[in-house]
Amino acid sequence: MGMKQQLKRMARSALVPLIYRYPPFVLAPERLYLLLHHLIETKDVPGSVVEVGCNLGGTTVIAKKMLDRLGIAKPYVCIDTFDGFVAEQFASDVELGTPLSDQEMFSGNSKELVARILRQHQCDDVELIQGDIATLAVEALPAKCSVALIDVDLTEPTYVALKRLWPRMAPGGVILVDDCPPASSWKARDGYMRFCNEYGVEQKYLHGMGIVAG
């Protein structure tokens, strides 16, 4: 880790209680709505809620609090590198038009920082798993899922996350893929389309999210 990133981490750590007193989510409001809607709709579907790409845990806090308030008791699992994009995965999307300047957008994070933010918001029972979704050990993935939010922005990890999670979805479950509007500098939609074409799954879009029914 470079000196700049270390300093960024130290400064942020000291200011955590102040900076993160409100959940630091980056999901667009209409997509957050869609996630919360499906979490409620699938309340009786068994299996974990999985967020692939949780960044600082802001969406996690909002979703988990809602589940708790509604008495929907399911494991909530977040999978992230906790240090931003995997270099090769990002490089492939630069060739498709993703600006190189976005490469460090989610770096300088850490699992400890996210755990601290979750604790601050009384969400300490969320499970955090560190790793690249494309190469994470199969045993680390939840055995059964009711809702999966895939929010990793790039083509390859989106495609692989879909391939790995789809067989784990309970009947009635749903996968939501963020960043799938018709035109975007993020190429998640390419990964979603590739998955749908290969697996014969109908493409369905709402509010810029790709949707896969389990």
Ligand SMILES: C[S@@+](CC[C@H](N)C(=O)[O-])C[C@H]1O[C@@H](n2cnc3c(N)ncnc32)[C@H](O)[C@@H]1O
């Ligand atoms: C847009 S942010 C997630 C935002 C979060 N869901 C929210 O609503 O606040 C994208 C996240 O994907 C993570 N990520 C990118 N590539 C990944 C990969 N191959 N495996 C796991 N996580 C990855 C990044 O570290 C970053 O935290």
